[in-house]
Amino acid sequence: MNTANMSKNKQTLVYFCLDTAVISLFFLLVFPIQGQGSDLSILSLDELLDLEVMSVAKVSEKVTETPAAIYIITGEDLRRNNVQTIPEALRMVPGLHVYQIDANKWAVSTRGSASRFSNKMLVMIDGRTVYSPLFSGVFWDVQDTMIEDIDKIEVIRGPGGTLWGANAVNGVVNIITKDSADTQGGLVAVQMETGINSEISTRYGGWLNDKISYRLYGKFFDRDAFDAPTGNEAGDEWHQSRAGFRMDMNASALNKVSFMGDIYGGKSGESTQFLTPFPPFVNYASKDVPVSGGNLLGRWIRTFSKDSELIFQAYYDHNERNEFFIDESMDIADLDLQHRLMFSNSLEVLWGLGYRYINDETTGKEAIPYLFSYKMNPESSTDNLFSAFLQGRLPIVGGKGALTLGTKLEHNDYTGFEWQPTGRALWNLNEHHALWGAVTRSVRTPPRIASDADVNIGTFKTYPQYGKTFTTVQVQGNKEIDAETVYSYESGYRGRIRENIFLDISIFYNKYYGLISAIPKGPMQITPSPLGNTFNVPVQIDNGNDGETYGTELSCRWNANSWWQLTGGFTWFQVNTLNTGISEMGRNGFSENENAEYLASLISYMDLPGHFEFNSTLYYVDALDGLDIDSHFRLDLNIGWHPTDMFSVTAGGYNLFNSSHQEFSNTTDGVLASEIPQTFYTKITMTF
Numbered sequence: 001m002n003t004a005n006m007s008k009n010k011q012t013l014v015y016f017c018l019d020t021a022v023i024s025l026f027f028l029l030v031f032p033i034q035g036q037g038s039d040l041s042i043l044s045l046d047e048l049l050d051l052e053v054m055s056v057a058k059v060s061e062k063v064t065e066t067p068a069a070i071y072i073i074t075g076e077d078l079r080r081n082n083v084q085t086i087p088e089a090l091r092m093v094p095g096l097h098v099y100q101i102d103a104n105k106w107a108v109s110t111r112g113s114a115s116r117f118s119n120k121m122l123v124m125i126d127g128r129t130v131y132s133p134l135f136s137g138v139f140w141d142v143q144d145t146m147i148e149d150i151d152k153i154e155v156i157r158g159p160g161g162t163l164w165g166a167n168a169v170n171g172v173v174n175i176i177t178k179d180s181a182d183t184q185g186g187l188v189a190v191q192m193e194t195g196i197n198s199e200i201s202t203r204y205g206g207w208l209n210d211k212i213s214y215r216l217y218g219k220f221f222d223r224d225a226f227d228a229p230t231g232n233e234a235g236d237e238w239h240q241s242r243a244g245f246r247m248d249m250n251a252s253a254l255n256k257v258s259f260m261g262d263i264y265g266g267k268s269g270e271s272t273q274f275l276t277p278f279p280p281f282v283n284y285a286s287k288d289v290p291v292s293g294g295n296l297l298g299r300w301i302r303t304f305s306k307d308s309e310l311i312f313q314a315y316y317d318h319n320e321r322n323e324f325f326i327d328e329s330m331d332i333a334d335l336d337l338q339h340r341l342m343f344s345n346s347l348e349v350l351w352g353l354g355y356r357y358i359n360d361e362t363t364g365k366e367a368i369p370y371l372f373s374y375k376m377n378p379e380s381s382t383d384n385l386f387s388a389f390l391q392g393r394l395p396i397v398g399g400k401g402a403l404t405l406g407t408k409l410e411h412n413d414y415t416g417f418e419w420q421p422t423g424r425a426l427w428n429l430n431e432h433h434a435l436w437g438a439v440t441r442s443v444r445t446p447p448r449i450a451s452d453a454d455v456n457i458g459t460f461k462t463y464p465q466y467g468k469t470f471t472t473v474q475v476q477g478n479k480e481i482d483a484e485t486v487y488s489y490e491s492g493y494r495g496r497i498r499e500n501i502f503l504d505i506s507i508f509y510n511k512y513y514g515l516i517s518a519i520p521k522g523p524m525q526i527t528p529s530p531l532g533n534t535f536n537v538p539v540q541i542d543n544g545n546d547g548e549t550y551g552t553e554l555s556c557r558w559n560a561n562s563w564w565q566l567t568g569g570f571t572w573f574q575v576n577t578l579n580t581g582i583s584e585m586g587r588n589g590f591s592e593n594e595n596a597e598y599l600a601s602l603i604s605y606m607d608l609p610g611h612f613e614f615n616s617t618l619y620y621v622d623a624l625d626g627l628d629i630d631s632h633f634r635l636d637l638n639i640g641w642h643p644t645d646m647f648s649v650t651a652g653g654y655n656l657f658n659s660s661h662q663e664f665s666n667t668t669d670g671v672l673a674s675e676i677p678q679t680f681y682t683k684i685t686m687t688f
Helices: 003-030 045-049 075-080 086-090 448-452 581-586
Strands: 069-074 096-102 105-110 121-125 150-157 171-177 185-193 197-207 212-223 238-252 255-275 282-305 308-322 326-342 348-368 372-376 380-396 401-412 416-430 433-444 453-461 469-476 484-498 501-520 525-529 532-561 564-578 598-608 612-621 632-644 647-654 679-687
Touching (some): 069 501, 086 096, 086 105, 105 121, 372 448, 448 532
Antiparallel strands (some): 069 150, 096 105, 150 171, 185 197, 238 255, 255 282, 308 326, 372 453, 401 416, 416 433, 433 484, 453 469, 501 532, 564 598, 612 632
16 A cells, blocks of 8 residues: 555544544433443353254254254344444354455355355345346345344355255355344444445334334445555445335234335446457446345245244345446346144144246446447346245154255246255254254256356457457357256264353265356357457357365354353365366356365454453455465454443454455456455444
8 A cells, every 4th residue: 555545544544533532422412321231241152052043944943953054143243243244244154255356346155156246155135035147146235234133144054955946056145134023212323434434324113003013224334445456446435325114013823924125226336347459458447336226025924823834925126237347127026935834743844835037127238349248138038937845854863863855846947947855864962962964956047147148258459460350259148058956965063062162063065067157169250340350259158067165164152251252163165176178267266276275263252341342353264376365364353332221332443454455356247356455443323
């Protein structure tokens, strides 16, 4: 970082501290401290192990009874780490690869294949899928909500397609918000950071009558651009406004109805690069990408008896974004029905039906006519997805364990029928120790871009002996493409090895068949163009190679005493790409050495006298050698003061070991990676 930028940051830090002091004084004068102080004691191991999860079996079960690699990020974890975005929260999970690309983009994946559009992980918010069927991934810059409203984030490392469908290949992230009855009253949170960065969130909850609770929320943030590796501004500034509501109604003792929705709008800046045949040959451009959207979700839970429960859910989602290379607008409508039955022999059966309607409109763009273009053919599409699943769970080993068998059947408009069976078993050695194992077949259905892409990824001057001649690389979709298939083998142990120590270990092996790649097809062809004779190099998207991944993930939680808790995580990960042939250049993030071999984390929560707390998180990320990214340590820490239940102040910093560092490389769609900066902040939270 140059001297001018360092001087600017120091000056900004001084103003930032002064602003924090003034605002803190204002809140204390307007809302004087009352009472004896808040009770924010650390959760005990008993409380943590009694947490229930929904994402593995689609019914509530305790963590200790779950035959899968599951990790829960609690609302307390989010608060103590002062998390601002969902991807930053996921850094806490052993086995998750989280790399920030620029100020508003991340590469997030479980068990490898990390890229901007990590295409083998399903992400949901309150049961609403936010995985994009157009590009096969997640736009993390628009997956947001008020962090204080999140109850927990359930993360499955491993396949979940039997219940959640195609694309839940390597993992499932399920973000679950709090019932509106648990968010009553008002809340205002203001965060200020070094640089021109600020965020404000507001919420108010109440009761319409004795059966209907509600909450309303709104938030706005404005985040400054990062620096590019060259030292210039990266052009990736980010600002967004969002508002939403949730309403929960206990219509009777046997019926519960929930409605919720969000609307957002803003701009996500980015810098891109593309090739041209004229000096300087590599061109750069920056753009503020307009993003907007909204969604509505309704859920009805009908309890017939303790042995029978029906859940019906419907949602509608609309989103728009105008990227540098393509504009898109998408509408998704989804219906889901599931029914749980318990039989007298303790057999639990879960079955369900689903339907999803997807309509998208795209407008391709020519960055430079005849030189760089990006479009879909056809530009608009309507797709339908039908699904059904059946799962049964039966006690085994004299009630000490359980065997789960199930499958999901789907029909999509690209590859037809797909089936995804699984078998899972759990064996409780005793009340403190358990073993589990699973075998699963999963599929990743092709995104529309794999079928309908029509892209000129670059034109450059070649063969000077032929005169004015150019070469163009053209990528075409494939209407005959097949789904990727994955066979997953997992096992694990979890147990309470001492009264205050809990250990969770999982090992896995995944074999991938028919990975989607960009493969050169046929000989070059000479065609005339306004530039002169042009050599066209045809490249087609196809099932180009196989692959395998394997590794181990470890998590250990130690409650040293009532006021200090430590959580450690470790991941060892290996990937091999098989049968690459001529498709090696199109492996789309599945290459060896493009994922960290080792990941480690250490999270510390300390409650101190005088209503203070000290929280810190240390991360280690191994080098991404294939992307020329060095290994790095990252330290985040904060000090919080909670004099009352109504007021708190938190001050701290992110990335304290480095003034800046790069976590990922430029993406395959041309987005330039930025330097991730060191940041200091203060946050003030007020409830009433």
